[in-house]
Amino acid sequence: xxxxxxxxxxxxxxxxALATTLTGAVTLATPRTxxxxxCRATPTLLSRTPxxxxxxxxxxxxxxxxxxxxxxxxxxxxxxxxxxxxxxxANPRVRGASSLNSSxxxxxxxxxxxxxxxxxxxxxxxxxxxAMPDLPQMTSGWLRKARSTHDPAIVTAKDGRSLxxxxxxxxxxxxxxxxxxxxxxxxxxxxxxxxINAYTPSWGKARRxxxxxxxxxxxxxxxxxxxxxxxxxxxxxGQTILTATGTAGSWLASFRxxxxxxxxxxxSTDAPFPAYEAVGRGARFLNQGVKNGGTxxxxxxxxxxxxxxxxxxxxxxxxVAVSGRATVDGVRYGGxxxxxxxxxxxxxxxxxxxxxDGGGSTTMVARTAxxxxxxxxxxxxxWQRSVPNVFSAG
Numbered sequence: 001x002x003x004x005x006x007x008x009x010x011x012x013x014x015x016x017a018l019a020t021t022l023t024g025a026v027t028l029a030t031p032r033t034x035x036x037x038x039c040r041a042t043p044t045l046l047s048r049t050p051x052x053x054x055x056x057x058x059x060x061x062x063x064x065x066x067x068x069x070x071x072x073x074x075x076x077x078x079x080x081x082x083x084x085x086x087x088x089x090a091n092p093r094v095r096g097a098s099s100l101n102s103s104x105x106x107x108x109x110x111x112x113x114x115x116x117x118x119x120x121x122x123x124x125x126x127x128x129x130x131a132m133p134d135l136p137q138m139t140s141g142w143l144r145k146a147r148s149t150h151d152p153a154i155v156t157a158k159d160g161r162s163l164x165x166x167x168x169x170x171x172x173x174x175x176x177x178x179x180x181x182x183x184x185x186x187x188x189x190x191x192x193x194x195x196i197n198a199y200t201p202s203w204g205k206a207r208r209x210x211x212x213x214x215x216x217x218x219x220x221x222x223x224x225x226x227x228x229x230x231x232x233x234x235x236x237x238g239q240t241i242l243t244a245t246g247t248a249g250s251w252l253a254s255f256r257x258x259x260x261x262x263x264x265x266x267x268s269t270d271a272p273f274p275a276y277e278a279v280g281r282g283a284r285f286l287n288q289g290v291k292n293g294g295t296x297x298x299x300x301x302x303x304x305x306x307x308x309x310x311x312x313x314x315x316x317x318x319x320v321a322v323s324g325r326a327t328v329d330g331v332r333y334g335g336x337x338x339x340x341x342x343x344x345x346x347x348x349x350x351x352x353x354x355x356x357d358g359g360g361s362t363t364m365v366a367r368t369a370x371x372x373x374x375x376x377x378x379x380x381x382x383w384q385r386s387v388p389n390v391f392s393a394g
Contacts, residue, residue: 039296040303042343045077054369057090057117057394059083061366061376073326074303074334080322080364080376081348082118082393086315090117090394091160094277096139100187101130101204103386106363110373115394118319118366118376120307122389123153123280124357130206131388132189135280136167136267139389143169143267144202147192148184150270152281154309154354154391157273162317164309164354167278171265173198173242175222175255181248183265195248198263199234199241207232208241212249215242215261222259225252279389282355285342286310289351293339300338305362305377308341309391310350317393318348321364321377332360360385 043066050062061082069076084090095113097103103125110119124134136146136153146169156162171183173196184193187203191211199208210231216224217240226233235241240263244252255261267275284292285308294300303324310318322344324334335358336344345353363384364377374380 038301039293039339040301040337042340043075043077045079046344046347055082055117056367056369056371058085058088059090059117059366059393061118063376068325074324076325076334077336078323078377079344080320082319082364082366082376084117084317084319084393088117088393090115092154092156092162092277092317093392093394094122094137094139094154094156094279094389095392096122096137096144096389097131099204100132100137100145100202100388101206103131103388105384105386106365106390107373107375107384109390110365110367110392113392113394116367116392117394118364119390119392120309120319120321120364121357121361121385121387122391124282125388126189129189130204131386133280133388134189136278137280137389138167138267138275138278141276143186143265145187146267147186147188148182148195149192152283152354153269153278154281155269155271155273155275156277157271158276159273161273163271163311164281164284164352165269165271167267167269167275169265170268171263174262176260178251178254178259181244181251183263186265191243191245194244194246196242196244196252198265199243201235201237201239203234205234208234209243211243211245211252213243213253213255215252215255216240217242217261217263220260220262222255222257222261225255225257227253279356279391281309282357283338285338285345285353285355286350287352289313291342291346293342294337296337296339303334303337304359305332305335306341306358307356307362307364308345308353309356310345310348310353312349313351316349318345318350318353319364319391319393320345320348321362323362323377332362335362356391357387361387363387
């Protein structure tokens, strides 16, 4: 990042420390959900002296690890916090798979990103729809997925600033002799809003949602109007497919082949800078120093692996992963509850903080000062879940 007031923070460890402290997974009984009035106490692990490793880009990794805890496997915890100082040139970045219906493991993204200092998994996604991100995605100034709803996202600027913010689409479709309609969805997993939904090749090859009619636009002209069973096809290269229900759907159905059509849209955000990249985020653990620890009930109270991003008041960026060693019916447990993550992020110095996807998705990969690529949250040989996007510094 070039702006001194917005920098990322990262924590890492040496490969030797990683191999020594991360042992095999432990299988145990299914964990119980806490009572509605009960919150797990936040462990005092951060009061210990961490292992410190220098990373590329002036970043520093700090690691706190309980080691294995055989008598209570879910108590085994590893906290990795990478601090990227505001002076670093490793700007926050969002990278995505080739299409919204595809995915890669974080290490694969990292190997294709020679400037990356640290990288973690991105936002929550639907694995039953080809790893479709649940929320907006924007990469390298290219809006790939959004709707008119103001959805939560980490938004980055081209100059290196970043914030937990909101992002939505603003745009319209106009047609010769037909007037115009608002665009309310772009490559969304269901028809969004009451306006036009646009689908581009970024969607991928899978079938997609459709409304009254599909209008295929290429080169500024309608090249096909599809109804019945021909709707739902993916957009080919150079095509944008417009679809809608209700009034907007009837409007599209009146188009004829050869009609001149203009489709325009852009990303809007409440961040104090233009959006260059964005990835969907969860709730904020901290909002200008005020903690939000969830409800301490149901899923919020489970000890699960967590991935978070924080921003200090001095402009450093914090990239954090908390994981455990327990496995229940093939699902990773151990790590932190939601309110524990809020406590950890505050103690690590965050002024603002938000979460990304967690559980089996939680993965952190980093580059040491010597250029070696290592995994920090777990042993480098352990399985990684394929994800549709990642967040990184550099």
